[in-house]
């Protein structure tokens with residue numbers, strides 16, 4: 650099966666839910682890419698009038714390419730909708746995000762949105778969250794944070810660049826430490842424990858937004874709209 654086809658179906662369906670006049674959070678990653686592509690078409694074809702709050706340089710650059718006007722949380726502290734992807738989604742719609750190292754602004758945008766559409770292909774749906782948890786860390790404190798994460802049971806790995814020597818630097822100037830915890834039995838508690846560590850800016854566990862999340866699950870032949 651073509652995973653891009655599933656992502657495209659999900660992204661296009663999310664773009665179809667956007668109404669004139671909305672201010673929309675624009676997530677980061679390869680699935681949201683398709684939602685932005687479709688929003689660009691709707692703007693061109695229907696004259697759809699929206700504004701987007703980008704969650705990364707990637708999202709901002711894609712929005713400009715597709716003619717999606719940009720705004721920010723200062724102008725719009727409350728968003729009608731956010732469209733974003735996820736690395737894993739559990740049955741209570743608790744998420745792991747951050748594969749793309751955009752989790753800090755994504756969580757701010759998710760928090761500001763009245764409704765969140767999470768666009769995924771089937772590979773993201775799990776019974777128990779067990780993917781690595783990306784943690785955004787102040788570079789000054791990376792050493793001490795790493796030890797505190799180990800004490801929480803993690804196997805912490807500083808995320809290195811692929812076509813950049815040395816650590817990945819986020820859009821906010823911080824490091825990412827990827828933390829393998831294995832199966833996460835209490836993701837809400839773990840999220841709180843991680844972000845209480847001094848020097849941790851944010852982590853990729855999004856456990857408090859289940860009520861406002863709708864999952865759009867793209868599949869080869871169509872899509873399913875899931876509620877928690």
Ligand code: DER
Pocket residue numbers: 676677678679680681733734735736745746747748749750751752755
């Ligand atoms: O980095 C992120 O948080 C992305 O949203 C990621 O979780 C999903 O990216 P994908 O749609 O390319 O899998």
